[in-house]
Amino acid sequence: MDKPISKNASKMGIFSTICLVAGNMIGSGVLMLPAALSLYGRYSFIGWFITCLGAISLGFIFTKLSSWVPESGGPLVFAKKVFGDFIGFQVAWCYWLFSCISNVVLVVTGIAYLSLRFDSFSKTDHMFIGMAIIWGFTAINMISIKCFEKVQILITILKIIPIILFVVCGAFYFDLSVISSLDSVETPWNSISKTVALTLWGFVGIESATIPAAEVRHPSRVIPIAITVGVLITAAIYIIGSATIMSTLDQQVLASSKAPFVDATLKIFGEPYATLMLIFGAITIVGTLNGWVMIQGYLPKSAAEYHIFPKIFQKVNKSGIPVASLIIGGIVMSVTFLWNYTKSTLEQFNFIVELSCFMVVIPYIYSISSALILALTDNRDTFKSKLHLTLFILAIIISFGYVIYAICGIPKDIIVDTMIFVLLSTLGYLFIIKK
Numbered sequence: 001m002d003k004p005i006s007k008n009a010s011k012m013g014i015f016s017t018i019c020l021v022a023g024n025m026i027g028s029g030v031l032m033l034p035a036a037l038s039l040y041g042r043y044s045f046i047g048w049f050i051t052c053l054g055a056i057s058l059g060f061i062f063t064k065l066s067s068w069v070p071e072s073g074g075p076l077v078f079a080k081k082v083f084g085d086f087i088g089f090q091v092a093w094c095y096w097l098f099s100c101i102s103n104v105v106l107v108v109t110g111i112a113y114l115s116l117r118f119d120s121f122s123k124t125d126h127m128f129i130g131m132a133i134i135w136g137f138t139a140i141n142m143i144s145i146k147c148f149e150k151v152q153i154l155i156t157i158l159k160i161i162p163i164i165l166f167v168v169c170g171a172f173y174f175d176l177s178v179i180s181s182l183d184s185v186e187t188p189w190n191s192i193s194k195t196v197a198l199t200l201w202g203f204v205g206i207e208s209a210t211i212p213a214a215e216v217r218h219p220s221r222v223i224p225i226a227i228t229v230g231v232l233i234t235a236a237i238y239i240i241g242s243a244t245i246m247s248t249l250d251q252q253v254l255a256s257s258k259a260p261f262v263d264a265t266l267k268i269f270g271e272p273y274a275t276l277m278l279i280f281g282a283i284t285i286v287g288t289l290n291g292w293v294m295i296q297g298y299l300p301k302s303a304a305e306y307h308i309f310p311k312i313f314q315k316v317n318k319s320g321i322p323v324a325s326l327i328i329g330g331i332v333m334s335v336t337f338l339w340n341y342t343k344s345t346l347e348q349f350n351f352i353v354e355l356s357c358f359m360v361v362i363p364y365i366y367s368i369s370s371a372l373i374l375a376l377t378d379n380r381d382t383f384k385s386k387l388h389l390t391l392f393i394l395a396i397i398i399s400f401g402y403v404i405y406a407i408c409g410i411p412k413d414i415i416v417d418t419m420i421f422v423l424l425s426t427l428g429y430l431f432i433i434k435k
Contacts, residue, residue, distance in 0.1 A: 011217040014225060016149045017209050019156040020291050021230030024205030026159050027288030028109040030238055031261050031281050034245040036198055038254040040191040047195025048242065052235045054402025055203040057395040058364065059231040061371045063224035064392065066210045068379050070220050073302035074210035075363035082370040085308050086429055091363045092303040093425040098363075099296040100332040102204070102356035103289055107133050107337055110286035112258050113278060130337050137289040138330040141297055144319045145215055148294055155287035162280040163237055166265060170244040173268055190409075196402075197409030200357045202238050206231060207367070208291060212298040296329040297322045308429075358410050358418040361403045368403070372396050 012020065037044040062074075071077045075095055080088025107130045114129070141148055209226045213219045241261075246254065248264040257263045261281055266274035301322035303309035315324035375383070375392055383389040407415070 011215055012145065012149055012212075012222075013217050014222045016153055017216055017222050017226040018229050018233075019153050020212075020294075021205065021208050021226045022233045023152055023156040023159065023288060024208045024291040024295070025203055025230060025234040026156075026163075026237060026284065028105050028285045029199075029202040030163065030241055031113075031259065031284060032109055033198060033202060033238070034242045034260040035254055035257045037195055037242065038246065038251050040195050041251065043188055043191035044195045044199075044242070044246075045239075046192050047199050048239050050192070050196050050402065050405065051199040051203060052239070054200075054399055054406075055206060055231055055235065057399040057402065058203075058368075059206055059227045060392070060395045061368060061399055062207050062210055063227050064375070064379075065367060065371055066213065066223040066227075067220050068374055068382070070213060071302075072212055072214040073299065073306065074207050074213070075367045076299065076303055076308075077306070078370040079363070079366040080306060080308065082373050083366065085306075087366060088306065089303070089308040089429045090422070090425045091366050092299060092309060093428060094359050094362045094422060096296060096300050096303075096329075097332075097421055098356050098359040099292055099299070100329050101336050101359070103134075103292050103296065103333050104336045105356070106285050106289050106292070107333070110282055113262075113282040113285060116259055116262065116278060127338065131334060133286055133289065134330055134333050134337065137286075137293045138326050140290060141293045142317065142321055142323050142326055144321065148290065151290050155283065155290055158280060159284040159287065160233070160237070162277060163241055163261075163284075166261065166277065167237075167240050167244055170248060170264065170268060173244075173248055193405065193409035195409070196406050197354065197357055199238075200361075200403075200406045203231070203234060204357070204360050205291070205295075208295055211295050211302070215298070293326065293329065297326040300325045300328075354410050354414045355418055358407065358415055359421065361407060362422065364403050365400070368396055368399050 037047070040047070065078050066074075069077055069081055073080075073092075076088050076092040079091040110133060111126050111129055115126070140151055206227060209216060209219075209223045209230075213223065216222050245260050245264045248267055249257065249260065253263070254260055259278065259281060262274050262278045265277040300309050300313040301316070304311055304313035304325075313322065313325045313328070315322070317323045372393070375389065375396075380389070383392065
């Protein structure tokens with residue numbers, strides 16, 4: 001199989017690749033999850049621990065897979081190499097729909113942040129602002145990789161610095177007794193399961209650097225570093241940030257909060273700083289679209305180059321940018337946004353997060369399974385010792401158990417809705433690809 005060759009002379013370096021991984025994980029989750037998790041009290045921290053363990057294991061697996069199969073496409077090429085065209089198509093289908101649909105969360109929560117200071121926004125205003133955000137970042141990605149890279153680095157820096165400052169300053173107000181007293185209305189099992197399902201959202205994107213591998217300079221060296229550093233940065237920000245907010249705001253206040261970081265900042269530092277946090281929060285949420293729009297453009301392009309997606313997704317401009325994929329993805333995002341924008345922010349956030357998380361665990365399961373098969377067959381000699389191989393298999397077991405446990409926390413109606421999309425992939429393969 002020939003590896004797709006990038007038409008861009010300029011490729012992403014190690015810093016911009018780390019920003020792609022960390023930037024795609026640090027988004028609406030870091031700002032909205034504390035409110036969603038407040039319903040489960042202290043059990044949410046058990047869920048965070050399980051998710052971090054699962055994320056580290058998944059990161060270990062994706063670093064290995066990226067070195068064994070150094071081709072663009074990430075989960076789709078891993079699955080295709082081991083299981084063949086149909087499973088590769090199914091993974092690409094699920095991941096592409098997941099990225100398009102989940103991007104709507106970023107638009108919805110970004111508008112919600114802006115609405116906190118612009119109460120005069122009507123539903124029509126929300127609609128037009130959402131459309132502007134979607135197509136604005138689509139346009140940025142259509143220019144060049146260099147343009148994407150500069151915007152991604154700037155946005156990631158603007159995301160991380162305010163959160164770090166909040167956590168450092170908020171540490172003086174940290175009260176462990178408040179957190180330890182929080183209780184959930186659910187049973188411990190249900191609380192932890194639902195927390196794991198929600199916190200999975202915080203680490204979706206761990207595989208981001210593997211998808212545009214052909215656009216990364218020295219991918220076999222850079223991608224593993226980017227994944228490892230990205231996971232560590234994200235885990236620290238999510239857990240410490242959530243703990244600080246949960247110890248600052250009353251549980252009932254937090255549960256109904258539309259902007260937990262802003263409300264916590266207002267309580268600790270006052271109005272001027274809360275306004276600044278509001279601005280940076282909007283940047284954090286909306287800016288995450290830059291990386292995810294790129295992913296939803298390059299993944300179907302790779303699938304089309306491997307002849308498992310329609311040829312239209314292969315169309316590129318003079319800079320080698322997959323313009324057809326980006327435009328089609330923008331249309332899917334727009335339709336999803338318009339269909340769901342009448343609901344409340346938290347309702348939209350929870351619904352789309354749960355829908356997206358179930359859709360993304362399918363590519364994860366196939367990637368984990370591919371890793372096990374490749375480790376025991378073609379790549380067994382890449383392990384320095386039996387201990388190294390044993391640790392890798394342990395990471396596979398932990399990762400597989402984690403994604404299955406995450407599924408247990410997803411509502412059954414969401415699973416049914418998502419399975420419709422999965423089953424449609426069979427029709428897509430038969431009537432679109434194989435006709």
